[in-house]
Amino acid sequence: MKAGWEVVIGLETHAQLTTASKIFSGAATTFGAEPNTQASAVDIALPGTLPVLNKGAVERAIRFGLAVGGTIAPRCIFARKNYFYPDLPKGYQISQYEQPVVAGGTLAFLLDGEEKVVHLTRAHLEEDAGKLLHDAVPGTSGVDLNRAGTPLLEIVTEPDMRSSAEAVAYAKALHSLVRWIGICDGNMQEGSFRCDANVSVRKVGDPKLGTRCEIKNVNSFRFLEKAIEFEIRRQIEVIEDGGKIVQETRLYDADRDETRSMRSKEDAQDYRYFPDPDLLPLAIGADWIAEIESNLPPLPAERKRHYVEHYKLGAAEASFLTSSREMAEFFEESVSATLRTLEADVRFVDTRETGVARAVCNWLVGAMSAKLNETALTIDQSPVRPMAIAGLIHRVFDQTLSSRTAKDVFEVLWGPQGDPPTGGRVINVSVHEHANATDAVDAIVEMRGLKQISDSGAVEAAVDQVMAANPKLVEDFRSGKEKAFNALVGQVMKATQGKANPAQVNAILRAKLG
């Protein structure tokens, strides 16, 4: 951001709800079906057809409202938003205008270690439109109404965000939340989760909001960031050149990395909203809300607090572990699996939960997330399951494995993705074939000869060998260069292929160096 300028961002997100059928008809909502095979008489708006509200869509909206601490309207109404377009079969979209199902609420997230809170204005239910296929039918445009009537929750924020990074962090937190509570699959490629960003700039200290532009339908976090960045630069340039920002709707072109004007305020439609007379006002009873609340999974914020307070993890770590419900569940399963395997071992009867949680967290933040990034898999697709994590931790705790060799075992457990990790030999190890968490790990340790060398004689021999081969380092250390010590440790570890117990190496080396 150019100095002296401030950006103000508000986001409108359309989250497609996970109902099996549409919001006002019984037609299916499956993505990718043949055009117009999932459109009923209601969806194509045959004369005489009427909407019937899908209770599941309302339930998901309430779920969301509860998760963000918003107010659930005891009575909400559906309105018609009237405009003509070929993908809008009724000539109006059923949406909510006055009295939306959810009002208010907040979403908190970490940005560079700092907690940010974004206030939500509202979340309302509406139906999606169909889509036009400009290339499917030669010489004319086709209309596919499969998507028409798909339930959406439109989540609108206050203009609370002050940078593209903050907007993206909010969008990611929201994405994680809607998936966490199971109301949206979050599939951005399929358009299940798409954002419109309202962006304006002003001079720092100016209390008045600048004229905003709305960037429509951005369907990836990266594009959201780039689109906002472009828009900020554009707006500042226009103003600095003595121009004025025109309120308008803009489209982001990812190929050119720019936003383009779509329509200005002057051609803004008059939507002629009015309550839909085909749908009665919806009364939402306190008992229904209570029932939904009782079925709500523990929320990420709650989990995060638990991880920090109970497991003594850092805020950033807790945020990472609660970035998805699957991640949190994997973490918790791994912790309990580790505790179970350690409990069975007389040597670890008093192992603290905090130590185990820390170890699991390190695995997930470290090796696991590196692997997931590399393979573009999600945690629930990881071939290394919580049982295996427990086995690895057990064997590190009992010093069978060093942290280095444990990572090698992890690689083998992950399996033959690309090149086999070592020796060209594929070892097929399924944790499920083994009764105990440690069995699979032990099998690999055995096969690869990765057992940590804790025999003091063997370590001593290795230390002697390294000292003899590196007189310069020994001398450096003796003349006061502490760094040389670490280099010597490294040499010993290398000589033992990482199998030596590092604590032991340290002790023996210290003793020998005098």
Added chain:
Amino acid sequence: MHRDTLKALSAQLAARKVSSVELTTHFLDRIERAQPVLNAFITVDREKSLVQARAADARIAKGDVAPLTGIPVAHKDLFCAKGWRTTSGSKILSNFVSPYDAHVIEQFDRAGAVILGKANMDEFAMGSSCENSAYGCVRNPWDTNAVPGGSSGGSAAAVAARIAPAATATDTGGSIRQPASFTGVSGLRPTYGRVSRFGMVAFASSLDQAGCIAKSAEDLAMLLDVMASYDPRDSTCLDHPKDDYVGGLARGVKGLRIGLPKEYFTKDVARDVTDPILAAVEEYKKLGATVVDVSLPNQGLSVPVYYVLAPAEASSNLSRFDGVRYGHRAEKYTDLMDLYKKSRAEGFGPEVKRRIMIGTYVLSHGYYDAYYLQAQKIRRLIARDFTEAFAKCDVIMGPAAPTVAYDIGSKVTDPVQMYLDDLYTIPINLAGLPGMSIPCGFGNKGRPVGLQIVGNYFDEARMLAVAHAFQQATDWHQREPKGAA
């Protein structure tokens, strides 16, 4: 046969004195003769009707007989019937063959009734004279120079001319009661939500109500028994228990309190209409009813309120007729906007366009509060008037229309004057109440006069009994026009 009541026809069919094929053929022949004069139908399909009649005969042969099995019924052309052209009186739907049945059609089908044809109507049910049909105006069987009333004019004319034993109809502002009054037949608009709107081409959703037209209250009771049922496909259809409409007819009117609103008997109502109505009230007194004065102070506002709300809803409901998916599409157009404009300009008639314009205006930004919102508030006041009146009486009586049927063409140039004629029916629709019109005499030029009976919510059984008592004591409902078919 065409003079028989539904009950009589049903008995003849059950006793196999006549077959449904014979009965249907008889009425189809009468329609054929009357059609050039009355133009009461938009679509008649002899073969389709006879297929159903044969099926009904097969059902009767097996002893599976419901009260309407084998009886041919005309349907207003805004009820979607599978395989039948459903035009709603509009050119824009001239080629629309419905792929599905309206709830009402399903109910008649289940009862074994036969679709006799699709009755003519004002385009999209907009009108009170049946001069607004894209398929030509309907004539009144009593005097072919007169309008039959609208918008269910085809249904009313068909029953009056005895070319259909019964017909379905709809009532948004009086479209059942006013044509029933103009053609001397009995018409019932049930409580809003009593009959499903599913499959009814929408005009103004919060006011539209399916009902029926027949020769007598007894026939209406049989029809309502078939039509009234809960349908989860219409969110505004109420799951309210059905009464025994036929069985309750004989309960009489002893002790009945008739409310006469002073607003219904002003100088705005022609003497030739008021006189037969007051005579009918006298008849009720003889039968044991008492009369109380009631007032509906806000009813004078009902016409302006209606002509804000109904067009507002219509402008939105009619957006789907855009030439994109079905219905009329202009042959030549330059771009998308041109396709919309030309298809709609060619497809809609002037009254429909007028109301779309009014509706678009009153919903527009800056006018919504002044018109639509204000009208909604007054609508509540009008409904409250009735609640207060019904605290004092059981039914309200008055005229269904301020005049008898007028001459074709006499009011077409003054739509506002025509709108004002609905003053006595519209408040009932705004309140969502049930209303009826039954013949009670003749006025100017020997044209029929209808007595309007308004009941409380879901009080159709009582209203039918009240109408039945009158028809047991008088024979107005048996009078029929000469030589229409």
